[in-house]
Amino acid sequence: xxxxxxxxxxxxxxxxxxxxxxxxxxxxxxxxxxxxxxxxxxxxxxxxxxxxxxxxxxxxxxxxxxxxxxxxxxxxxxxxxxxxxxxxxxxxxxxxxxxxxxxxxxxxxxxxxxxxxxxxxxxxxxxxxxx
Numbered sequence: 001x002x003x004x005x006x007x008x009x010x011x012x013x014x015x016x017x018x019x020x021x022x023x024x025x026x027x028x029x030x031x032x033x034x035x036x037x038x039x040x041x042x043x044x045x046x047x048x049x050x051x052x053x054x055x056x057x058x059x060x061x062x063x064x065x066x067x068x069x070x071x072x073x074x075x076x077x078x079x080x081x082x083x084x085x086x087x088x089x090x091x092x093x094x095x096x097x098x099x100x101x102x103x104x105x106x107x108x109x110x111x112x113x114x115x116x117x118x119x120x121x122x123x124x125x126x127x128x129x130x131x
Contacts, residue, residue: 005041007131008039011037012112015125024078038055039128049062069084078099104118111130112128115128
C-alpha cells in the first residue's frame with residue numbers, strides 16, 4: 001500500500017550531510033547554514049507532484065513523479081535518473097540508474113517525513129515536519 005505524502009513539509013533536523021556532500025565533491029560552504037527547504041506535495045495514486053522552495057531565494061522547483069516510471073532529477077550539481085517504486089512498507093523508493101550506486105527513500109516516521117539519500121554507502125537524512 002502506497003504512503004500518502006501529501007501536505008506541506010518544512011525541513012528540520014538532518015544527519016550525515018557533510019559526508020554526503022563530500023561524496024559528491026560539493027563543498028559544504030556552497031550551502032548556507034540556515035537553509036530551510038519546504039516541500040508542497042500533492043498526490044493522486046501513483047502521481048506525486050512536489051514543489052520545492054527554500055528560505056534563501058525565490059527559486060521554486062516543481063517535479064512530477066509517476067511511481068513505476070523512470071524519473072529524471074536535475075540540480076545545480078548533477079543530473080540523475082531514477083527508477084521509482086513503492087517499497088514493502090509503502091515508502092517511495094527511487095533507485096539511481098546512472099552514475100554512482102544509491103537512491104532516495106521518502107517515508108513517514110512518527111509523524112515526520114524522512115527523506116533518506118544514499119550514495120555508494122554514504123547516508124544522509126533529512127526530517128520534515130508537516131505544516
